[in-house]
Amino acid sequence: MSAAKYAAVFIVGILVGGIVVYGAFPRKVVKEVVKEVPKEVVKTKEVVKEVTKEVPIKPNFVIVYDQATKIPEGELMRWTNINPGGLYSLELSALILAARYETDAAKRAALYAAVQRLANDELPLIYLYQPHIRLHYWNWVKNYYANPIAPDFKINWLEKDPSAPRPDQIVYVTIGEPESLDPAVSYESAGWFIAGNVYERLVEYYLDHTDYVIPGLAVAWAVSPDGLNYYFAIRAGVKFYDPYEGKTYDLKPSDVVFSIKRVAGIKESPSWIITDFIDVDAVTVVSEDEMKDILAKGLDVPVKGKSYTVKSLDEWVDVFKKEFPEVPYQKDFQIAGFVKVPMIEPYPALPLLASIVGSIVSEDYIKAHATPDDPWATEYMYEHPCGTGAYYVESWEHQAQIVLKPNPHYWGLPKPKIKEFIYKIVPEAQSRILALKAGDADFGYVPAPVEEQMEGVTLEHGGKTWKFIQESKGYDLAQVHLVPNCAKPPFNNKLVRQALAWAIPYDEIIKTVLMGHGDPVYGPIVRGLFGYTEDGITKYNLNLEKAKELLKKAGVDLSKYSIEIAYNEGNKVREQIATILQQTWSQLGFKEVKVTAYAWPTYIDKLETGDFDVGIIGWGADYADPDNFAYPLATGGYKFIGLEVVWLSPTEATVFKTTKDIIMIAPSGRAIVG
Template sequence: MANMKSRSLTKTTIAIIAIVIVVIAGIGGWYFYYRRAGPTAPPEEAKPTETGGAGEVQVPGAKNILVIAYKGAKKLPEDQLVPYSSISPSWYSNITLDALIWAGRTCTDPEQRKVIYNVIQKITNDELPLIWLVQTQAPRVYWEWMKDVYFHPTLRFRFNHLGKDPNAPEPDMIRYGGTEEPHSLDPAVSYWGFDWWIMYQIYDRLVTYEKEVTEYVVPSIAVAWAHSEDATEWYFVIRGNVVFYDPWENKTYPLEPEDVIYSLRRVVIMHQDPYWLIDTFIDVNASDVISLDDFKAILAKGLFTEFKESSKKVTSLDELLSFFKYNGPVAGVVKLKLKFPYPAILNVLATMPASIVCKEAIEAHGGVKPGEENPWVYEHPVGSGPYYMVKWEHRQYVELAANPYYWGDDKPKVRRVRIFLIPEDETRIMLFTKGDLDMIDMPASLLFKVEGVSLEYGGKKWNVVIRKQNTLVIMYAVPNVNKEPFNKKEVRQALAYAIPYDQIAKTAYGGLAFKAYGVIPKGMFGFQNDEVINYTYNLDKAKALLEKAGVDPTKYTITILICEGYKELQDEATILQMAWSQLGFKVRIEVASRPTFNERIMSKDGFDVNLIGWGPDYVDPDDYAGPLTCGGYEFDEVKVIKVSSLDEAKKIVDMSTAKQLTYKDWLVIVGKSIES
């Protein structure tokens, strides 16, 4: 994995730092993210509404007006434009979209925030900064002797929640068939989905999820939380009597509030790939441990808390703990200072970079050095989770064992876990069908090899279980808008109309995929497909759009760049090659090694079109809209204001240049603030 260079970033630039490495280098791991909701029927085609000045607006039935007013808009210098970070991977730029992204990030009103993302979905569907292909589903494949199997879209599952029939082979060990070698088991370093899943077993975070639930987080190391009225100061009450377990020295360390602050600061100081997830939202230097007495004094003035569907203003520690139904020991309190109110901050704190590490153990083995990894932590995770690492036999397996000091009620049902590292699909499938593996990762296109398979063991017939679940992963083509003819929207739309989406779903994903409509995946807050263009295979419409753009396709050669080792991407590329050739383009496919692929897609002139996919760090549309469609603008300020009339809007933004967009009965006006 290539590391981003450290650089000075401000305001929106920082806020749109994104996750290029995990998707580029770890796209295979991202195929593991699922969601339970099923696909919907394709909507009727609808064209986005966007007009200029206020006098042009005709919005039948518009009952609500939302104004996005920005100040001090500046395009970042070219040397600060980094794909998946400060600029879309296609190098597409749109100041209106950037203002909406920032508005969605900072808006705390749920209804208004949803409308903002509904409009973002509409723009990204019309403008096609990326050509959206499919949203994947994926199979969970295991023997029926495995019990209580579930799946979370960002974190898969924790092994301690799974059971195994006592009559199964090796009932005291879960044998998992994985695909790849971990890169690091340091939560401040790794930005790889497979690594995150292993670390999920070993480390805890302040908050977590209830198995596959994504709608809310639940207490973990934090037993309760509350925040200031402006939601920029968050307080977390730390669970008492929790210890870290160091299996290499066979000793424990108490988990203290100081470990929480140390962990977050460490991520920022080390400045490795996932640092943006902490640094974007949390001012770690202004965050600290506070005494219980100080916290009680703050509480006495009133704080606000929410959990699941309930919310409350609290004025005492007893009242706060009672709200969370906690009556156990408390280790102390930490205060996290946010850089701005962020509605998804609890989701961020459930991600792997927010894992709580042991300060004492790390300081005894090299400590923290700015901009550097710690080689000891790389393969010596000291955590407080349900499992600890027994052994990492490189390129063979990672073995875990139940943590005897684990604090939770959900203690492991199966004592040991061995995750085998088997990159060859055929080998992994063969071992599984023999009964030597309990669960495996496998491409959907190879499911036929395990469908209907059974075996006899212990006098009983056992069957293979295949659960097909939706993911939040979207696959897309990246057209380089720095190059002709991709700089023209009509050409991007023509390419979209020339794609046989059903064939991609069937051939590349074994039928386990459905059409994607924009930057926000189905199953996520802000998704909509009822007011978007429904791109379907239509060569006549595609050719008409090329003619409208004044583009002769026979004069262009399109090279589709893909990363080696991914059958799904090869299948996608082959289908696109055939489809776009029918428009008259010369189309070739280039397969590059991962390092070369990474380097080229980060370069302004390194590709024509590349194929890749995106999965969530945390379940929020900002984790998609920012990295994938940001345009390189920063702002001094962006305000979200609901008004009752256009006359009121005219007093807030320059209507002569403002963009006006609609969604259902909402009019969203995006423009330059006229406030002094």
């Protein structure tokens, strides 16, 4: 019989109260061949009894596959099919892919918790901290909030006190110019902020919430019971506004189809958010009669952590009129038509479509400005956005400012109250401080190391004393970490990576560099995402003795190695972190520890090509799902055929006993048990 038929891999976790809990004991990794087990036997769960003859375990899930292939080094892309450290790990790859396509929420969270624990032990990255969201603004600004998913905030929610300076205008001082205002092209925070306020998506995040989405250009959504097909009812009465030619275009269901296919056709950096999960060629408009027939068979409606089953259009609509009392425009709506969005595999589509790359554009507008050489009109769309959002771009003075004004055809609520919003690009922190102190800017980006300059600042204006506010608003969906080059010595040794993790003054970094505005993070998944756990996690802290013990155990002579800690120039926070690490790691016995700053394009190129020792970098959410962290930050460079999860009942699981985590690693055609 073929090896593919008999190959089976088992990665087993313990489920307690809906969470995979690895014992509080130190993890034990045992490399040992167990035995060949047919996949068919695995699925009957008889394999558990066979395996436990050799290893005592108390499993709750088993991951099986027909074939695993190690991706050749020449085909590796860091952050894409292997973690940025370049660490090959079959177990991390299998766990992450299993979690990605699990449709049951509790089981999916359990798998991601297992990913968190394994990554915390293997350390493809050395995790530093999760920053707090910090707001810096004058108290004359009302309703200012921050969402960790772009566009950070919606301008139409903002107001100003009538007695404030420039009561109808807001000036936002920040860093960075957009690469493009085209949502299918832009993949950076500046472009996403502007596009997020000019364009809209089928679903949106409500104010600072990331735990659920609200209706946007879709008044309702539903998914087939197998998780493979999403359906959207498209809002009627919405218009795209072209301020450059004074035209409007009606939103049509076909615009949704076109927008998704345009992202795939352009193939720019953010396109993977759509093309990795959505069967783009199969996205289509559905007639009302077809939609009613589909509904009659039953569709699931996931809203706010609950799930309804609906079998008629009226039932479907009623759910969305009742479940969103906080959304004023959802009390009464009309439907323009329906769209079907099929998935390649079962996957939560709503966070993907809430991302900026999921913005809906006008097919008619694009075609009006397309050329034979530019069929998607990306050149024109670069700085001529035409959206349905509350604001439009009046002008863009490059490297200086972008001016937005209220869309006179905006359909939604609240209606814009600020008549002019100026996104002012001010690279120098001290220049931003001066503008804020003078009241020439209303809010902006103030890095932690210079926050003290704005403490207690007040301004007299309009007969009032105004105060400058600096406050935290929970955790950002982001983290900063070290990237050790796991493809080269000495970082290819796990014990060395663990030793380095024990040789970091985390508390000092958070206290002196972040001014206390962050907390340690212990794995790829951050607080605020399901699957985050601290159970069974090693909480690394500064312990040089433990670090030296691990280095001795590793048998690595660090005096042979000169290493470089790299960061992107101009980033003062990372510069300070690098300096602190240089001082601490020099005590471990390296021949030399040096710090080097590189221009951003050079720095990224070095990380992507593996031309580095240790880098300092961050990762922020593209969309609110743990897969957006686990896959790019921890996937292990393997691909699979026939990967599945077999879940065991509590009765089956408790037959066996364990006191330690055990990961059995075996060659092809053998069993792997963890």
